[in-house]
Amino acid sequence: MITASGLTKRYGDKTVVHDLTFTVRPGTVTGFLGPNGAGKSTTMRMILGLDTPTRGSALIGDRAYEDHPAPLHQVGALLEARSIHPGRTAYHHLMALAHTHGISRGRVQHVLDLTGLTEVAHRRVKGFSLGMGQRLGIAAALLGDPATVVLDEPVNGLDPEGVLWIRTLLKSLAAEGRTVFVSSHLMSEMALTAERLVIIGRGRLLADTTVSDFVRDSGTGTIKVVTPEASALAALLSAADVAITSAAPKTLEIRGTTAEHIGHTAAAHGIPLFELTPRAPSLEEAFMDLTRDSVEYAAPLEGATT
Numbered sequence: 001m002i003t004a005s006g007l008t009k010r011y012g013d014k015t016v017v018h019d020l021t022f023t024v025r026p027g028t029v030t031g032f033l034g035p036n037g038a039g040k041s042t043t044m045r046m047i048l049g050l051d052t053p054t055r056g057s058a059l060i061g062d063r064a065y066e067d068h069p070a071p072l073h074q075v076g077a078l079l080e081a082r083s084i085h086p087g088r089t090a091y092h093h094l095m096a097l098a099h100t101h102g103i104s105r106g107r108v109q110h111v112l113d114l115t116g117l118t119e120v121a122h123r124r125v126k127g128f129s130l131g132m133g134q135r136l137g138i139a140a141a142l143l144g145d146p147a148t149v150v151l152d153e154p155v156n157g158l159d160p161e162g163v164l165w166i167r168t169l170l171k172s173l174a175a176e177g178r179t180v181f182v183s184s185h186l187m188s189e190m191a192l193t194a195e196r197l198v199i200i201g202r203g204r205l206l207a208d209t210t211v212s213d214f215v216r217d218s219g220t221g222t223i224k225v226v227t228p229e230a231s232a233l234a235a236l237l238s239a240a241d242v243a244i245t246s247a248a249p250k251t252l253e254i255r256g257t258t259a260e261h262i263g264h265t266a267a268a269h270g271i272p273l274f275e276l277t278p279r280a281p282s283l284e285e286a287f288m289d290l291t292r293d294s295v296e297y298a299a300p301l302e303g304a305t306t
Contacts, residue, residue, distance in 0.1 A: 001023065001024065001025055001026055001058075001061060001148075001181055002024035002058070002059070002060055002148060002150075002179060003020060003023050003024075003055050003057075003058070004020050004022050004043070004056070004057075004058050005021055005049065005056055005058075005059075006019050006020070006055060006056030006057070007019070007020040007021070007043065007053055007055075007056040007057070007058055008020070008023055008053060008054050008055040008056050008275075009039070009042050009043075009046060009051060009054050009162050009203075009266070010054045014055075015203060016039045016042050016043050016203050017039040017043055017046070017053075017200075017203040017296055018202075018203040018204050019037075019055075019056070019151070019204070019205075020039075020043060020056070020195070020200065020203070020204070020205050021045060021056075021080075021144050021205065022194060022198050022205060024150075024175075024179055024181045024196075024198070025179065025196075026147070026177050026179040027175075027177050027178075027179075027180060028180070028194075028195040028196050028262050029170050029171060029172055029173075029174045029180045029182060029193055029194045029195055029196075029213070030180065030181050030182070030191070030194060030195070030196040030197070030198060030199045031182055031183070031190040031194030031198070031200070032044070032181060032182060032183040032184075032197075032198050032200075033183070033184070033187075033197060033199045033200075033277065033287060034199060034200040034201055034291065034294070035291050035294055035295045036130040036205075036295075037202075038200045038201050038202060038203065038291075038294065039109075039200055039202070039203040039235055040152070040200065041079070041152060041183075043076075043200070044057075044079060044080065044150060044152055044181075044183065046058050046257055047065065047150060047181075048059065048075065048079070048150060049064060049065035049066040049283060050075050050079075051055075055124075059075065060074060060148050061147070061148070063135065070101050071144075072097065072100070072101045072103070072142070072143060072144030072146065073101060073144040073145065073146060074144075074147060074148060075147075075148045075241060076080065076140075076143065076148070076149045076150070077141055077149075077150045077151070078137040078138055078140070078141045078144050078146060078150070078151045078152060078154060079150075079152045080137075080152075081229075082133050084125050084133070084136065084137075085125070086124065086125050086126030087124055087125075087126065088124065088125055089121065089122045089123060089125065090112065090113065090117050090120060090121045090123065090128075090136050090139070090257050091108065091121040093124055093136065093137075094112070094139060094140060094143060095110045097140055097143055098122075098143060101144055103143060103144060106142035107143065107145070107206075108143070108174055111139040111140075111142050111143055112139060114137070114142065114169075115135040115138055115139040115142075116135060117132070117135055117139060118138060118270045120132065120171075129131070129157070130156070130157030130220070131157040131158045131159060131162055133157070134143045134154060134155075134156060134157050134158055135158075135162070137154075138151070138154060138166070138169075138282060144177070147152050147177075147178055147179065148173040148178065148180075148181070148184075149170075149173055149178060149179070149180050149181070150181045150190070150195050151170075151180075151182045151183070151185055151192055152183045153183060153185070154166050154170075154182060154184075155167075155184065155186060155189055155210055155270075163189065167189065167192060167193045169192055170182060171193065174195075178241060182194070187283045187284035187287055188282075188283075188284065190211070190278050190283060191211065191282065191283040194211055195210060195211060196208075196209070196210050196211065197209060197210070197211055197214055199214075199287070199290065199291070201290075201291045201293070201294025201295075202294045204272070205293075206290055206291065206294065207290060208227060211283060214283070214286055215280065215281055215286050216280075216283070217284055218281055218285070218289055218290065219255075219256075219282045220255065220281035220286050220289045221225060221255065221278060221279055221287045222253045222254060222255045222278075222281075223254045223255070223257070223258075223259050223262060223276065223278050223279065223281050224251065224252070224253060224275060224276075224279060225251070225252040225253075225254060225262060225275065225276055225277075226250055226252075226272065226273070226274040226275035227250060227252070227254050227266065227271055227272060227274060228272065228274075229271045229272070230246060230249075230250050230251065230252050232269070232271060232292040233252065233262075233265070233266055233269075233271050234241050234252055235253065236265050236271075237257060237261075237262065237265060239256070239257075241256045242254065242255070242256040242257050243255045243256050250274075250281065251303035259276055262276060263276055
């Protein structure tokens with residue numbers, strides 16, 4: 001289990017992580033989300049003892065990372081996959097780590113097999129692709145058979161087969177009762193992989209919930225309505241908190257009200273409905289809506305010129 005309590009980090013007069021409190025529990029994959037510059041990497045570095053909090057604490061199990069007598073057996077981490085001596089082979093890189101904790105050659109071979117690196121185990125790392133480097137970083141994270149796994153953008157550089165592999169691996173690790181904490185910018189992957197979410201923006205906690213609850217409560221779902229009297233219905237439903245758009249003739253996309261209200265309104269005014277279909281939001285839509293005011297570098301609006 002990972003427990004962050006009032007976790008805060010300042011660099012000079014800039015606070016990059018502000019009073020974060022959350023718990024990552026074993027048995028589930030927890031996604032760690034936020035826009036660029038939100039403080040995710042800094043938070044992970046504080047959890048792993050690489051940065052010292054200005055205030056607050058981060059515990060793995062019942063103690064800080066640096067207080068674990070054999071940390072590779074407690075925590076496996078991937079923050080920067082390419083931080084490996086380029087002249088070493090994958091096998092010797094893992095063996096060097098294994099020697100620090102008395103880990104057997106058999107375990108080294110096991111993680112090479114697990115990550116699909118057996119055939120390239122004796123090649124120098126400098127010749128590895130980005131995806132192969134990611135696999136080696138994950139192999140190192142799993143080397144000590146840890147109870148807690150912390151991975152920063154693990155699918156970066158992986159091909160579709162690799163993405164499916166890491167998704168299956170993360171779920172299997174959680175099913176074994178491990179704590180799995182994963183950051184990613186790929187909302188579609190998080191929707192398929194994570195059960196819980198911790199979302200931050202500008203260093204502050206925005207959400208700590210399940211994926212299903214977050215999407216359900218986001219209020220970003222739309223309702224598709226097809227009617228020959230689209231303009232009349234739109235006028236009747238118009239309100240400050242209701243957004244109505246039309247992408248095709250006789251078709252409305254409505255947000256901010258319910259299908260029941262639309263149906264009752266149409267019936268009360270004799271407006272025929274050919275279709276009334278609620279559509280749940282995607283995780284990406286819910287995330288974008290929540291973090292709209294937390295984006296550090298926003299792209300110009302569509303159609304804007306420079």
